[in-house]
Amino acid sequence: ETGVTQSPxxxxxxxxxxxxxxxSSQSGHNTVSWYQQALGQGPQFxxxxxxxxxxxxxxFPPRFSGxxxxxxxxxxxxxxxxxxxxxxxxxxxxxxxxxxxTFGSGTRxxxx
Amino acid sequence: QQxxxxxxxxxxxxxxxxxxxxxxxxxxxxxxxxxxxxxxGKGPALLxxxxxxxxxKKEGRFTISFNKSAKQFSLHIMxxxxxxxxxxFCAAGDRGSTLGRLYFxxxxxxxxxx
Numbered sequence: 001e002t003g004v005t006q007s008p009x010x011x012x013x014x015x016x017x018x019x020x021x022x023x024s025s026q027s028g029h030n031t032v033s034w035y036q037q038a039l040g041q042g043p044q045f046x047x048x049x050x051x052x053x054x055x056x057x058x059x060f061p062p063r064f065s066g067x068x069x070x071x072x073x074x075x076x077x078x079x080x081x082x083x084x085x086x087x088x089x090x091x092x093x094x095x096x097x098x099x100x101x102t103f104g105s106g107t108r109x110x111x112x
Numbered sequence: 113q114q115x116x117x118x119x120x121x122x123x124x125x126x127x128x129x130x131x132x133x134x135x136x137x138x139x140x141x142x143x144x145x146x147x148x149x150x151x152x153g154k155g156p157a158l159l160x161x162x163x164x165x166x167x168x169k170k171e172g173r174f175t176i177s178f179n180k181s182a183k184q185f186s187l188h189i190m191x192x193x194x195x196x197x198x199x200x201f202c203a204a205g206d207r208g209s210t211l212g213r214l215y216f217x218x219x220x221x222x223x224x225x226x
Binding site for chain 1: 158161216
């Protein structure tokens with residue numbers, strides 16, 4: 001059973017709206033990454049947070065933003081939703097030190 | 113540009129057979145190569161990972177073979193079972209840059225017939 005919990009599991013939004021996705025990591029996991037997985041594709045790195053600061057970003061526009069909190073939870077915010085934002089959004093956390101990443105089950109976002 | 117190329121896109125294997133999935137990369141800075149298994153409706157789960165200082169790593173029925181000079185690595189699933197039917201992703205990461213950013217392949221959908 002994964003130690004990373006994401007909510008909600010499914011979400012439908014209208015184009016132009018804003019959305020907030022949430023992730024609760026395992027205790028001690030001070031590194032969290034967010035990925036976007038389009039249907040039939042591998043996950044694409046959005047950004048990473050380490051000790052509450054963003055320390056890496058993929059090829060995603062600024063309307064994708066995030067937050068990490070001291071209690072090992074984090075958020076992904078997407079503004080001005082576009083149809084192409086429809087995807088599975090995955091949160092992954094790690095305790096660092098060369099350990100692997102544990103992924104949550106994701107949030108399926110549909111933009112209509 | 114796809115940093116990690118994965119093949120085949122789909123694979124059908126009979127129960128008890130060997131499943132082989134191949135990946136290639138270009139960035140020589142990559143120093144961490146995990147394989148993930150993903151079932152429908154679930155997030156990817158780490159199966160096995162290798163670092164470039166070894167050529168092979170085995171965990172149960174799963175083996176990673178790594179060829180540093182060719183910049184290729186592969187996953188072998190021995191004695192494949194119907195429960196292994198899932199999508200498999202290879203990935204590569206450079207722990208020296210963004211701590212743990214992973215570049216994923218496009219995935220291989222494995223079907224194991226009973």
